[in-house]
Amino acid sequence: MRKTIHLVSMTIEEKVIKSCSTIVAAFFPVNRVEIGLSQQRLADNQSAKGDLILRIEKIKVSDISNVFELSFDNEGQVISQQFATKIETLKNQFPLPGKEPSAQIMVKKTVFMFLAGLTGQKNPWGILNGMRPGKLITKMEELGYDNKIQEDILDHYYLVSSEKIKLLQRINTVQKPYREIKEKAKQVAVYLAIPFCPSRCSYCSFPSNPLSAKNKELIPLYLQALEQEIKLTAELMAENGLKADSIYVGGGTPTVLDVKELEELLRTICDRLPRKQEAEFTVEAGRPDTLDLSKLKLLKQYGVNRLSINPQSMQEKTLDRIGRTHGISELIDCYYMARDLSDWTINMDLIIGLPGEGFAEIIDSINKVLELIPDNLTVHAMALKRGSAVWEESYVHNSHYDWAEIEHEIEDRILSAGYYPYYLYRQKNIVGNLENIGYTLPGKVCRYNVATIEEIQNVIGLGAGAASKLPKRNYGHENIYNPQDLKNYLERFREVHAKRKRVLEGAVGIS
Ligand code: SF4
Secondary structure (H helix, E strand, O other): OOOEEEEEOOOOOHHHHHHOHHHHHHHOOOOEEEEOOOHHHHHHOOOOOOOEEEEEEEEEEOOOEEEEEEEEEEOOEEEEEEEEEEOOOHHHHOOOOOOOOHHHHHHHHHHHHHHHHHHOOOOOOOOOOOOOOHHHHHHHHHOOOOHHHHHHHHHHOOOOOHHHHHHHHHHHHHHHHHHHHHHOOOEEEEEEEEOEEOOOOOOOOOOOEEOOHHHHHHHHHHHHHHHHHHHHHHHHHHHOOOEEEEEEEEEOOHHHOOHHHHHHHHHHHHHHOOEEEEEEEEEEOOOHHHOOHHHHHHHHHOOOOEEEOOOEOOOHHHHHHOOOOOOHHHHHHHHHHHHHHOOOEEEEEEEEOOOOOOHHHHHHHHHHHHHHOOOEEEEEEOEOOOOOHHHHHHHHHHOOOOHHHHHHHHHHHHHHOOOEEEEEEOOOOEHHHOOEEEEEOOOOOOHHHHHHHOOOOEEEEEOOOOEEEEEOOOOOEEEEEOOOOHHHHHHHHHHHHHHHHHHHHHOOOOO
16 A cells, blocks of 8 residues: 655754655655654654654764664554764865755765665665766866765765766766866757657656647647747857757657658758757657658758667567557667668667566567667666556566666676766666666767766757756856647747847856
């Protein structure tokens, strides 16, 4: 049964308690986590029927250590434990890299240790629950910390496993030559969204619209609006001396457009958007049932130099189960057709944790994709909205597997095939508490992925649901979002463009 865990404290600030909720959720993925409980019930020390209470209290504060008492009340069965956290000197010599106050880190660490003991689970990311754990390593490098200090801080304060620390350091080393992206303020990454797909995959969390009769009617209107947005943006970029370092057409599945629509879009992008001569130009051709030779030729003709063909799984049964309308042989044919046509970089995505798949199916899919030798291979761990019907079903299925073991096996096979990891990010409610990793063959790193995942470049996002990240006048960045809903987008894209223009023209150091 899905219960609620109430996180309560009478001695610790609510915002600090709130910061612990993702840690609790990682240990109890099937439960809801809420902050607080009514004063009366707290005073009575009673949980609601079927609910659980995790209480955290600071019981002693001194110059040397703080003592916390944690108790877990499972309908009257209470387990409690005390933890003394020493006032550390490491942070005085080496300030912590994140923005989080160390007092909050101490409380989170205590909660983590208590729950790890209570459940016997190992969560290798410790208390790091942000999307981009690699940013801590980058920050520590900027602070001049060597590998040993980085390891000590990640291990001691954030309880990250040594394996994950090594992974982060390895990715950091691979990304170093690409840090120049950050220095070039006049270069931006441009994203364009085509939020349509032939059908909707059951696990999809993207703003994508299946090709129903109603949505088909909207495509021409959508493309007209997007074209307008591209033209307005092109003028703005030219006025501010900006050039695209990378262009990424994603979605959705952009190749769902017919040849005429696709050509019109590519022509507008190429004729209008200022870009570096050698700019990276990616098109997501996500689903092979939307690709044919004429579309591939068009992509080549307009200078696309990176293509994504995404199987997600190499198991026929899984493709059926998740609502895909193509088979494996179609995918392989499509891959070789693209390979024969151009020397572009080809990426393939796989997802682990799809319904009905365990160790055997996942490893078989990895082997089959490696046989194709794509230049980039992205391995996603499935993330679903907590509490949704698909999530519940998937959670029950996935709780039978040892995801750490599966991940080791995947990593071994991919590394032995000559790939190395070059970017990583995490999501909420991700299967097995894992991460998404982009692997590449030597010399094939995708600049767009490094720039956007590591947040080292300004981004202009066009089309429904796209986000722009632009520098603010004095400090930091502003995120500006286009509406996700198609009709809303058609009505409001000019207004969002005006906002982008205001922010961009007001920014210091870019004009
Ligand atoms: S192809 Fe991708 S964007 Fe389209 S429905 Fe499937 S998961 Fe969503």
